[in-house]
Amino acid sequence: MTLSQLFSYISQHPWPAAFYFILLPFVTWFIGIVATGSKDVKFWSYIYAVLVYAVCIPGVFAVILNIYLFLFERQSIWEANIILQYLPILSMAISLILIKNKIPFKLIPGFGKISGFLTLIAALIGVMWFFDRIRLVAFTYVPFSVILTGFILTLLAIRFAWSKLF
Template sequence: MTLQDFFNAVSSNPALLAVFLLSIPALAFVVNMWSGATAEEIWRWRFVYATLVYLACIPGIFAFTLNIYLFLFERQSIWQMNLITQVLPIVTMAATLMLIKRKLPFNYIPGFGKLSGFMTLIGAVIGLLWFIDRTRIYAVTYIPFIYIVVGFVGLLLVIRFAWSKLF
């Protein structure tokens, strides 16, 4: 089964994926109601929040990365977007993160720093690949490889700095 086959199968029966993705922010809302008001009560629920963050962010990051790839490299039109597989995971991720952030700061959620680092790495790799694709640097180049590595590390640091300022 290829990735295209998987997306075709999900697109032919989108109800299961839609219910799964819509249940994550609903669960975050319910957990926000049950977790209490004091810091000790909220602290006990941090692993539940971490589970919800990962359930929302893994499909959301994948969908976001897939959209960037499809728009930058495959030149997909925005009119051909599949709302269930390309938009709903990102909306779910944003809604879940907003609901959780109202109750608990992200630095108290176990493993959230690794998730943001992973997103930074994906962004840097896509940025570098897009730069290489646009400049056709892979065809004929007189640039030493060390400059490409330094550019990649610099891009990674810039994206990491921007991400830390964003959140």
């Protein structure tokens, strides 16, 4: 099954995906009500970690998919699939806001890994978009390993700058 076939299937049968993305903020809200006043922060941080991953993996994928489709494929915003391209992002935003109101993100195990991954993906897409837009032809004797090392150092510099910014 290809990604296109999966998207076609979900487009033909949208209710399971829509139910999942609508249910996640309600589950987050409900857990926030149940966890209010509890002294067991470690237990609830693991519950919130499961929710964060359940909402962020499809949400981050939808963000990356939208960036790819709009920048590289030049898809019109009028042709966007609401269930696959916007609902996961909206669900992720609402759920993360609800979680942040109850517990700081630094107490959620693995949350820093998601933001680091998103930063790396954003930097990589930005560099790819830059190279896609320029028409540069270079005849050089520089080995490919040096160019690859420069690319990796650029990504590390972007990651370091991002961590200092936030």
